[in-house]
Amino acid sequence: MDALNLPAPQGKPRIVVIGGGFGGLNFVHALDTRHYQVVLLDQYNYHTFAPLLYQVATAGLDAPDICGALRKSFRSKKDFHFRMLRVRGIDDGAQEVLTEAGSIHYDQLVLATGTRANFFGNDKLAAHALPLKTVPQARQLRHHLFQTLERADLTDDPAERSSLMTFVIVGGGPSGVELAGALSELRRHVLQRDYPDTDTDHLRFILVEGGDQLLAQFSDKSSDDALRNLEEMNIELWFGKLIADYDGRTATFKDGSTLHTHTVIWGAGVTGEVIEGLSDKSAEKGHYLIDDHMRVREYQNVYAIGDVAYLTSDKWLQGHPGVAQVAIQMGQRLAKNFNALAKNKETQPFEYFDKGNLAIIGRNRAVADLPGGIHLNGFPAWFIWAVVHIFYLIGFRNRLFTFLSWVGNYITYNRSVRLVIEPTLEEELREAHTPATP
Ligand SMILES: Cc1cc2nc3c(=O)[nH]c(=O)nc-3n(C[C@H](O)[C@H](O)[C@H](O)COP(=O)(O)OP(=O)(O)OC[C@H]3O[C@@H](n4cnc5c(N)ncnc54)[C@H](O)[C@@H]3O)c2cc1C
Numbered sequence: 001m002d003a004l005n006l007p008a009p010q011g012k013p014r015i016v017v018i019g020g021g022f023g024g025l026n027f028v029h030a031l032d033t034r035h036y037q038v039v040l041l042d043q044y045n046y047h048t049f050a051p052l053l054y055q056v057a058t059a060g061l062d063a064p065d066i067c068g069a070l071r072k073s074f075r076s077k078k079d080f081h082f083r084m085l086r087v088r089g090i091d092d093g094a095q096e097v098l099t100e101a102g103s104i105h106y107d108q109l110v111l112a113t114g115t116r117a118n119f120f121g122n123d124k125l126a127a128h129a130l131p132l133k134t135v136p137q138a139r140q141l142r143h144h145l146f147q148t149l150e151r152a153d154l155t156d157d158p159a160e161r162s163s164l165m166t167f168v169i170v171g172g173g174p175s176g177v178e179l180a181g182a183l184s185e186l187r188r189h190v191l192q193r194d195y196p197d198t199d200t201d202h203l204r205f206i207l208v209e210g211g212d213q214l215l216a217q218f219s220d221k222s223s224d225d226a227l228r229n230l231e232e233m234n235i236e237l238w239f240g241k242l243i244a245d246y247d248g249r250t251a252t253f254k255d256g257s258t259l260h261t262h263t264v265i266w267g268a269g270v271t272g273e274v275i276e277g278l279s280d281k282s283a284e285k286g287h288y289l290i291d292d293h294m295r296v297r298e299y300q301n302v303y304a305i306g307d308v309a310y311l312t313s314d315k316w317l318q319g320h321p322g323v324a325q326v327a328i329q330m331g332q333r334l335a336k337n338f339n340a341l342a343k344n345k346e347t348q349p350f351e352y353f354d355k356g357n358l359a360i361i362g363r364n365r366a367v368a369d370l371p372g373g374i375h376l377n378g379f380p381a382w383f384i385w386a387v388v389h390i391f392y393l394i395g396f397r398n399r400l401f402t403f404l405s406w407v408g409n410y411i412t413y414n415r416s417v418r419l420v421i422e423p424t425l426e427e428e429l430r431e432a433h434t435p436a437t438p
Contacts, residue, residue: 003102006081009037015338016097016104018087018275019112020047020070022324023306026331027110033079035342039104041097043086045070048135049393051324052402054175056138058145058182059190063135065402066393087113090277092299098277110334111288111296111304113273115322117266118286128248129266132175141265148262149191153198163260165203168251170243171267172209173216174359177226179265180207181361184233206236206259208243210268215367217321218357222367225377229361243268270322272308284310287319292349294334305330316352324392325355358385 013036017024020042028038046067055061074080089098096103117131130141145167152164167183169176183205192200207214207230214226214237230237242254243264251259271286279298282288288304289297290311296302306327310319320326330350337347356370358381366381368374376384393399 003104004083004085004099006039006083006104007037009079009107012037012079013107014039014105015108015110016041016106017110017112018042018097019114019273019306019308020044020082021050021112021114021306021327022047023114023327023331024110024112025070025073026328027112027305027335028074028077028080028331030332030335030339032335032339032342033077036108036338037079037081038077039081039083039106040070040074041083041085041087041099041104042070043084044135045082045084046135047073049389050133051389052393053132053135053138054179054182056135057132057141057179058186059142060182061402061405063139065405067135068393087275090275092278092302095301107301108338109302111275111302111308112306112327112331113275113308114327115270115272115286115307118269118271119266120269122245125243125246125264125266128246129170129264131266132179133270144263149195149198151262153195159260162202163249164262165198166259166261167203167205167263167265168243168259168261169205169207169265169267171269172207172211172214172237172239173267174357176207176209176267177214177230178360179267180205180230180235181233181365184230184235185362188233204236205234206238208238208241208253210240210242212239215357215359218359218367219369219375221375222357222359222369222377225367226359226361229365229367233362233365270307272310274308278302293337293347294330294350303334305334311350313352320352323357326352329353358388360385 015036016039017027018041020040024040025047028040031038046069049066052061052066056063056066071082085099085101087097087099091098095106097106117133119126130144131137132141148164152161155161169180187200187203191203213223215223227237243251244254245252246264249260249262251261251264274283274286274288281298282296287310288308290304290309294303294305294309296304307322312319329352333348333350340347356368358366358368360366360382364379364382366385368376368381368384390399390403393402
């Protein structure tokens with residue numbers, strides 16, 4: 001046995017993969033482990049289907065519906081080993097990955113660590129704004145949302161109530177648009193009935209975008225359709241506004257204006273999860289610089305795939321988009337190249353096949369830019385979105401249960417997971433001040 005209870009690789013090269021997201025998962029699936037030992041490390045023991053995080057945040061789905069257990073995904077894969085660990089560093093000289101539980105030797109290293117929210121060094125914003133990148137964050141957001149509404153129902157101070165009932169979403173990309181749409185539907189179909197003593201018409205959802213359009217990576221048609229849909233759904237859209245600060249109660253914008261709100265949801269910026277220890281020349285602006293074989297600059301045996309990697313091409317002069325398909329295709333191409341190398345065959349450069357863009361805005365409301373310049377809006381786009389997302393969910397249980405939850409919600413408008421189960425602030429304070437019984 002090697003460190004961390006890992007079996008020795010028995011003469012095969014050991015590939016260590018950090019990150020079981022879209023990139024890491026697809027890499028491991030496609031790798032031929034007759035030729036390699038593969039060790040997958042992730043801080044969580046599940047894969048997160050991020051495109052549905054907003055559904056968890058707005059009580060449409062429960063967390064297990066969008067997660068797949070990593071060990072279960074690979075239980076029939078030979079010489080596959082999973083360890084639930086957060087990687088703290090890399091020692092490139094010794095070829096070791098460093099964790100709090102010990103270090104692991106690698107022959108080849110694959111970095112598939114994705115991104116995290118970027119608050120551009122603003123600690124106050126980081127402390128008070130709510131990001132939506134992980135399952136714990138989605139649950140925290142849902143908890144905050146319903147607790148804030150409960151508090152609004154308790155207060156008779158109009159200013160406090162207005163602040164509690166104002167929700168700001170920062171960033172007009174796909175996550176901001178999808179979340180704004182879902183919040184509007186929640187207001188219309190659930191909150192109006194659940195909170196009869198609160199005037200839910202006064203609930204404000206404000207989408208703040210620094211640029212002058214929504215869904216900037218989509219076609220102009222999709223961008224315009226998204227705008228029209230959100231306006232119809234009573235989402236306030238503020239363009240050309242940049243948030244400068246937020247202390248948990250007051251948001252201050254770069255133009256000096258302020259807004260009182262108990263909620264700022266952060267969807268404006270991300271940075272790659274770059275791990276300490278590789279050469280300074282290997283990463284720039286929070287991303288690993290890779291060549292078309294996904295090799296990290298300065299290294300022959302270190303690769304990066306997915307959101308954490310930066311690769312330009314003739315078609316993608318500003319780098320490839322940070323979407324699941326890029327990560328999936330990079331993971332698959334890299335595994336095929338390793339399989340080819342093991343058989344002394346030629347490797348192929350990465351070439352992205354763009355399957356288009358989809359964003360859901362609400363019930364029967366979505367936009368789709370498909371290959372061949374085809375643009376869809378409304379029910380057809382919504383239907384394609386639903387089929388694609390169910391198809392890509394991993395695991396039969398997820399697909400079946402998520403599908404049933406959706407159909408149930410679609411027919412009844414009922415959102416079953418809107419309970420505030422975590423302790424309230426008041427309960428936490430009370431428990432902290434209750435003397436222990438002798
Ligand atoms: C709210 C939201 C909505 C989205 N919607 C869409 C959409 O509709 N369509 C689309 O195509 N894309 C969407 N995306 C983007 C898509 O999720 C990403 O492009 C994709 O997840 C990238 O895959 P990845 O493998 O690079 O990283 P990820 O899927 O983020 O996986 C990274 C993994 O690395 C692990 N990790 C990170 N650091 C460490 C460490 N130090 N030690 C151990 N483990 C570590 C993480 O736990 C995680 O499991 C969305 C993203 C978000 C956040």
